Amino acid sequence: MTLLLLGLFLGLLLVGAPIAVAMGLSAAVVILTHHLPVAVLAQRSVNALDSSPLLAVPLFIFAANLLNAAGVTGHLFQLIRLLVGRIRGGVAQVSVLVNLVFSGISGAALADIGALGSIQMRMMREQGYRDEFAAGVTMAAATIGPIFPPSIPIIIFAAAANVSAVKLLLAGIVPALIIAVLLMLQIAVTARLKGLPRDAVRPDLKEIARTFLVSLPALLAPVLLIGGLLSGYFGPTEVAGVTVAYALAIGSLVYRQLTWRSLLAAARETVEATASVLFIVAAAALFAWVLTVDRVPANASGFLLGLSRDPLVLLLILNGLLLVVGMVLESLAAILIIAPIVTPALVAAGVDPIQLGVVFVLNLMIGLLTPPVGMSLYMVAIVAKLPLHRVVVGVLPFLIPLLLSLLVVTLVPAVATWLPNLVIK
Amino acid sequence: MTEQGLCGRVASQLERISVLGLGLAVACLGLMTALVVLQVVARNFFDLGLPWADELARLSGIALTFLALPYLLARGKHIAVEFLVGLLGGRRRRLVLAVADLAVALFCALMLWGFVKFLGRAAAFSTPSLGLPNLVFYAPAFAGTLLLGLAALLRGLGRLAGAAPRALEPPEPESRAPEAREPGAP
Amino acid sequence: RPARASDLVLRYGHMNSPTSIHGLQAQWLAEAIAKKTGGAIEVEVYPSSQLGKLQELAEAVSTGTIALSHNTAGGIGALYEPFAALDTPYLYRDVDHLMKVMDIDSPVMKKLNEGLIAKAGVRVLYAYYFGTRNLTANAAYLKPADLAGVKIRAIPFPIYTTAVEGLGAVPVPVDWSEVPTALATGVVSGQENPVNVVLDNKLYDVQSHMMLTGHISSGEVVVMNEEVWESLTDAQRQALAEAAAEVRKRATETVLAKEADDLEQLRRHGMTIVGPEQGLDKAAFKASVKALVARNFGEKYGALYKEIEAIR
Ligand code: NA
Numbered sequence: 001m002t003l004l005l006l007g008l009f010l011g012l013l014l015v016g017a018p019i020a021v022a023m024g025l026s027a028a029v030v031i032l033t034h035h036l037p038v039a040v041l042a043q044r045s046v047n048a049l050d051s052s053p054l055l056a057v058p059l060f061i062f063a064a065n066l067l068n069a070a071g072v073t074g075h076l077f078q079l080i081r082l083l084v085g086r087i088r089g090g091v092a093q094v095s096v097l098v099n100l101v102f103s104g105i106s107g108a109a110l111a112d113i114g115a116l117g118s119i120q121m122r123m124m125r126e127q128g129y130r131d132e133f134a135a136g137v138t139m140a141a142a143t144i145g146p147i148f149p150p151s152i153p154i155i156i157f158a159a160a161a162n163v164s165a166v167k168l169l170l171a172g173i174v175p176a177l178i179i180a181v182l183l184m185l186q187i188a189v190t191a192r193l194k195g196l197p198r199d200a201v202r203p204d205l206k207e208i209a210r211t212f213l214v215s216l217p218a219l220l221a222p223v224l225l226i227g228g229l230l231s232g233y234f235g236p237t238e239v240a241g242v243t244v245a246y247a248l249a250i251g252s253l254v255y256r257q258l259t260w261r262s263l264l265a266a267a268r269e270t271v272e273a274t275a276s277v278l279f280i281v282a283a284a285a286l287f288a289w290v291l292t293v294d295r296v297p298a299n300a301s302g303f304l305l306g307l308s309r310d311p312l313v314l315l316l317i318l319n320g321l322l323l324v325v326g327m328v329l330e331s332l333a334a335i336l337i338i339a340p341i342v343t344p345a346l347v348a349a350g351v352d353p354i355q356l357g358v359v360f361v362l363n364l365m366i367g368l369l370t371p372p373v374g375m376s377l378y379m380v381a382i383v384a385k386l387p388l389h390r391v392v393v394g395v396l397p398f399l400i401p402l403l404l405s406l407l408v409v410t411l412v413p414a415v416a417t418w419l420p421n422l423v424i425k
Numbered sequence: 426m427t428e429q430g431l432c433g434r435v436a437s438q439l440e441r442i443s444v445l446g447l448g449l450a451v452a453c454l455g456l457m458t459a460l461v462v463l464q465v466v467a468r469n470f471f472d473l474g475l476p477w478a479d480e481l482a483r484l485s486g487i488a489l490t491f492l493a494l495p496y497l498l499a500r501g502k503h504i505a506v507e508f509l510v511g512l513l514g515g516r517r518r519r520l521v522l523a524v525a526d527l528a529v530a531l532f533c534a535l536m537l538w539g540f541v542k543f544l545g546r547a548a549a550f551s552t553p554s555l556g557l558p559n560l561v562f563y564a565p566a567f568a569g570t571l572l573l574g575l576a577a578l579l580r581g582l583g584r585l586a587g588a589a590p591r592a593l594e595p596p597e598p599e600s601r602a603p604e605a606r607e608p609g610a611p
Numbered sequence: 612r613p614a615r616a617s618d619l620v621l622r623y624g625h626m627n628s629p630t631s632i633h634g635l636q637a638q639w640l641a642e643a644i645a646k647k648t649g650g651a652i653e654v655e656v657y658p659s660s661q662l663g664k665l666q667e668l669a670e671a672v673s674t675g676t677i678a679l680s681h682n683t684a685g686g687i688g689a690l691y692e693p694f695a696a697l698d699t700p701y702l703y704r705d706v707d708h709l710m711k712v713m714d715i716d717s718p719v720m721k722k723l724n725e726g727l728i729a730k731a732g733v734r735v736l737y738a739y740y741f742g743t744r745n746l747t748a749n750a751a752y753l754k755p756a757d758l759a760g761v762k763i764r765a766i767p768f769p770i771y772t773t774a775v776e777g778l779g780a781v782p783v784p785v786d787w788s789e790v791p792t793a794l795a796t797g798v799v800s801g802q803e804n805p806v807n808v809v810l811d812n813k814l815y816d817v818q819s820h821m822m823l824t825g826h827i828s829s830g831e832v833v834v835m836n837e838e839v840w841e842s843l844t845d846a847q848r849q850a851l852a853e854a855a856a857e858v859r860k861r862a863t864e865t866v867l868a869k870e871a872d873d874l875e876q877l878r879r880h881g882m883t884i885v886g887p888e889q890g891l892d893k894a895a896f897k898a899s900v901k902a903l904v905a906r907n908f909g910e911k912y913g914a915l916y917k918e919i920e921a922i923r
């Protein structure tokens with residue numbers, strides 16, 4: 001049953017069927033051929049979406065699209081470039097920092113590349129950076145986005161594993177900072193070795209103050225978000241809704257760039273992105289149902305716990321598995337297929353589900369950068385107008401700091417769990 | 426298959442309906458946002474919990490997803506792994522694309538069968554807060570799946586025959602802005 | 612996986628953890644059925660919402676996606692509305708009364724079961740004592756007036772929101788996965804559940820007080836798809852009925868035995884238990900809730916309430 005399921009799934013992926021259809025059709029065919037109830041197709045797929053925490057997905061995407069439409073990104077770039085552009089390799093460092101700030105608004109790596117990528121590439125190319133290096137920085141920095149809250153994959157993991165989305169979102173903050181620091185260290189070393197350029201003009205304080213004031217409303221969005229989660233005024237979905245309201249307010253009142261036309265465009269883009277993501281969630285529920293009925297999670301638990309009962313050993317095994325899976329599988333599909341299979345065993349062995357969620361998502365966000373199936377690779381290749389193999393070469397060195405971050409999050413549970421446990425309860 | 430043929434006309438009708446679906450999905454997004462913000466305001470300022478608003482917001486989320494599916498197909502915006510298809514050219518490429526389309530159509534057909542089987546028994550059961558019959562709760566998902574299936578079938582058959590109806594073909598890759606491609610996908 | 616020796620494999624899906632009483636009783640049923648049918652019927656249990664949540668599970672039994680599940684009476688009410696009446700606040704005189712009413716051969720249950728079979732194709736196998744719901748919060752609330760404007764998490768079914776509103780509080784829907792966090796951050800100030808749920812989910816970490824309001828005593832209803840039941844031989848039905856009676860007794864006794872012990876454990880974890888001796892005015896809570904129940908459900912369930920009352 002499971003072999004047929006996986007075979008069909010991979011076959012459908014190869015012919016380029018939508019990932020949701022590859023999952024859903026393979027499940028449907030197994031259900032049909034094994035005389036399982038057909039009603040489950042309608043029931044499970046719709047019910048998988050009938051979840052309040054999951055509504056945070058469209059709302060966070062909407063908020064990011066609105067802020068983007070309000071022209072926030074331009075101001076952020078300007079401010080951060082004024083602040084750090086003068087150090088060696090400055091514009092590369094700016095790339096990382098802008099991604100870090102923008103990650104407090106946006107919830108997905110591809111959204112970050114979409115919103116920031118072309119500006120990043122242009123900035124670095126103007127200063128004569130090699131294309132490969134610039135593409136590598138752009139991709140690696142976008143990994144921060146889905147780790148720092150808000151985060152679409154983290155919300156989806158939380159929904160799939162039935163853990164608190166609030167705690168899991170907060171758990172990403174420290175790991176995201178670690179990634180940013182390690183990326184900046186790597187860039188600093190490269191900058192010293194290769195003699196990368198710096199910005200020539202010295203910015204005056206007045207200009208910094210002015211840009212800061214203009215950027216302030218945008219910088220406040222993540223503050224509102226994290227403060228809101230902790231305040232008790234909002235649940236996770238509500239905080240996303242309030243961020244949308246905030247984005248609408250500053251977009252139309254402060255930045256005055258938000259017109260009816262751009263508002264509708266932002267809404268349309270939100271619907272497109274949401275539907276393509278949630279379609280996968282719905283279809284993956286069918287896939288997971290078939291796996292469950294075939295006792296795959298139960299057997300996998302027995303197998304894993306037979307290998308070891310040490311949480312660290314199990315986490316390291318999981319890392320190995322997810323890095324391989326991340327090469328060939330799209331990230332959301334990977335989360336939705338594998339999380340229900342391995343979570344029971346790891347939690348039974350004593351792994352904190354909060355740490356598990358961050359490890360899981362970080363692995364698969366690294367998977368966005370690994371060939372053959374790496375959505376970030378494809379996207380940067382389009383944005384930078386580079387052939388895929390040069391993009392791959394460019395990102396290779398940056399896998400070092402990312403894998404190092406993964407190791408830290410795996411070895412030290414507190415990196416993920418300390419902050420949520422500190423601020424909640 | 427020409428634009429003047431029956432298929433072409435059906436295709437452009439489908440395309441028009443899919444745009445309508447997208448419009449409805451955008452309305453669902455607006456409704457959902459309003460309902461979520463309403464709950465915040467009601468609870469924090471008026472000491473009111475609104476189970477019905479929670480339920481309606483969830484329904485909007487489901488409707489938003491399914492109603493937008495046909496539009497995503499026609500615009501080539503479903504998340505898919507296309508690198509293998511990208512290696513192929515000419516007839517082979519068209520054939521593989523047709524297989525992918527027919528897979529979508531087959532999936533939708535099986536889903537619709539599932540809907541019929543499920544609703545055959547469960548149509549009269551109602552949601553807890555609003556008391557909406559399941560028939561209403563599942564209707565947007567049913568409609569979205571039906572339209573997606575029809576559009577995929579038509580395009581797949583068209584590709585097998587030589588060329589898909591233009592109304593259902595995604596724009597050429599060159600004209601596709603990178604920003605517009607799966608902006609929210611992780 | 613070894614080849615199956617059994618003739619019939621039945622899927623039993625539920626939303627509780629495998630180690631909770633409710634998860635265990637599903638396992639007990641599987642074992643009892645295997646024993647009594649000599650292994651001819653195998654029940655595979657899928658815990659922890661693996662196959663769906665609350666209402667979805669109830670609907671899944673109706674459509675035959677799964678053969679067996681358990682749910683609250685309120686949850687079964689989604690399939691056949693009168694069933695929700697069994698979860699009415701302050702309905703039973705005591706647990707013994709509840710068990711008599713929810714015996715499948717009681718006149719009330721017989722009638723409800725017939726309605727459920729006709730409307731939804733779902734049959735009640737048995738119902739066992741689930742527990743008695745109490746209010747938890749971060750302060751002592753002694754009477755309904757104390758709870759004015761206090762937000763309490765409630766399951767978004769009318770019968771449960773009525774209970775919370777009747778207690779004097781504001782019912783707020785919160786997804787179960789977010790309940791501990793919502794209590795910690797203060798999105799809601801309290802929640803209501805039986806003691807074993809409070810203990811199993813470590814809610815004592817985020818709640819300081821438990822008020823022994825005992826506002827809903829409820830039975831958990833174990834249901835089966837009617838077509839599956841119809842397909843069984845008389846001997847198999849007999850075996851299932853025996854297994855059901857056995858597990859009903861064992862599960863009820865376990866819940867009752869654990870109830871006192873769980874309360875003691877909550878106290879040891881630092882929770883303040885607020886009962887009549889601490890000034891809890893249970894009569895006032897009861898009066899307030901009953902008034903609201905009469906207003907919201909009197910017309911719909913009034914006749915049923917009388918029949919339930921008549922059972923001795
Ligand atoms: Na983020």
Ligand code: NA
Binds near residue numbers: 369
């Ligand atoms: Na990859």
